[in-house]
Amino acid sequence: MSTNTAHAVHPVIGIIGGSGLYDIAGLENKEWRTVVTPWGAPSDKLLFGILDGIRCVFLPRHGRGHPLPPSRLNYRANIAAMKIAGVTDIISLSAVGSLREDLPPGHFVIVDQFIDRTFAREKSFFDTGCVAHVSVADPVCSRIGDVAEAKLKELGITYTRGGTYLVMEGPQFSTRAESELYRSWNCSVIGMTNMPEAKLAREAELSYATIAMVTDYDCWHAGHDSVTVDAVVRVMHANADRARSLVKAMIPELGKTRGLCPAGCDRALEHALITAPAKRDPALLSRLEVIAGRVLSV
Numbered sequence: 686m687s688t689n690t691a692h693a694v695h696p697v698i699g700i701i702g703g704s705g706l707y708d709i710a711g712l713e714n715k716e717w718r719t720v721v722t723p724w725g726a727p728s729d730k731l732l733f734g735i736l737d738g739i740r741c742v743f744l745p746r747h748g749r750g751h752p753l754p755p756s757r758l759n760y761r762a763n764i765a766a767m768k769i770a771g772v773t774d775i776i777s778l779s780a781v782g783s784l785r786e787d788l789p790p791g792h793f794v795i796v797d798q799f800i801d802r803t804f805a806r807e808k809s810f811f812d813t814g815c816v817a818h819v820s821v822a823d824p825v826c827s828r829i830g831d832v833a834e835a836k837l838k839e840l841g842i843t844y845t846r847g848g849t850y851l852v853m854e855g856p857q858f859s860t861r862a863e864s865e866l867y868r869s870w871n872c873s874v875i876g877m878t879n880m881p882e883a884k885l886a887r888e889a890e891l892s893y894a895t896i897a898m899v900t901d902y903d904c905w906h907a908g909h910d911s912v913t914v915d916a917v918v919r920v921m922h923a924n925a926d927r928a929r930s931l932v933k934a935m936i937p938e939l940g941k942t943r944g945l946c947p948a949g950c951d952r953a954l955e956h957a958l959i960t961a962p963a964k965r966d967p968a969l970l971s972r973l974e975v976i977a978g979r980v981l982s983v
């Protein structure tokens with residue numbers, strides 16, 4: 686890991702909790718605070734606190750009590766709120782269906798690719814009047830993935846490093862034909878939320894990684910019932926303690942003072958802006974300040 690102390694980063698760890706994970710354990714000085722963003726309201730208040738001396742910020746992705754479906758999440762507000770809160774690194778925790786025999790319920794996957802099949806969501810902070818194209822060739826931060834892997838090993842949690850997460854629109858689960866199609870594409874797991882979340886985190890120059898927790902075999906497996914919410918919730922309850930232990934173990938390592946992200950996540954906008962300064966829309970620029978002020982002000 687780079688120790689470029691010329692640019693010392695004191696990390697603030699963001700945790701986005703998915704279905705079944707509406708808080709995190711062990712936080713001290715906890716406070717739920719409203720964070721206002723230029724893109725509207727995030728899913729809920731954010732829970733600020735300290736864990737092992739490291740500043741942490743938790744957001745329940747669907748809100749406490751799960752009132753929000755995947756297509757109605759304000760992904761831009763969620764990521765902007767994390768950025769405004771000073772977060773540098775995001776651990777995304779998600780319940781997923783398995784598309785592979787060797788990824789049974791209870792298994793954890795450190796996702797490294799996505800196929801984004803969502804179509805009814807705002808996917809960028811940028812727009813007419815300020816266009817940017819960031820790279821998402823490697824959509825997650827390998828540095829966070831390395832920490833996750835080391836801690837999963839220490840905790841004895843069965844996991845797989847690497848795998849493609851198919852992001853569907855939902856809210857209905859897949860048809861069997863869709864499930865088989867995604868299997869033929871070599872996808873590992875399926876869920877409804879991590880896109881555009883990961884793309885937006887990249888635009889906001891936040892390091893982001895997904896720990897996917899398998900809850901079911903979707904609907905393709907002849908030996909298992911098709912997925913239901915009951916089954917997902919049952920397995921998530923069993924997984925939740927392990928997810929909390931994992932987060933608690935990752936934070937001291939991720940929270941160490943470091944240099945710039947070796948994976949480049951914190952510099953994603955450096956070669957991404959294309960709109961000529963004279964053609965930029967001042968109203969959009971002022972909204973973008975919290976996300977891209979670092980590159981827009983130079």
Ligand SMILES: CSC[C@H]1O[C@H](OP(=O)(O)O)[C@H](O)[C@@H]1O
Nearest residue numbers: 703704755779780876877878917
């Ligand atoms: C409750 S099953 C479907 C639901 O669970 C997953 O959410 P998350 O990624 O926030 O854990 C999935 O993507 C669906 O939104």
Ligand SMILES: Nc1ncnc2[nH]cnc12
Nearest residue numbers: 780781782875876903912
């Ligand atoms: N089978 C499945 N499809 C989509 N999202 C899910 N979340 C958990 N299981 C899922």
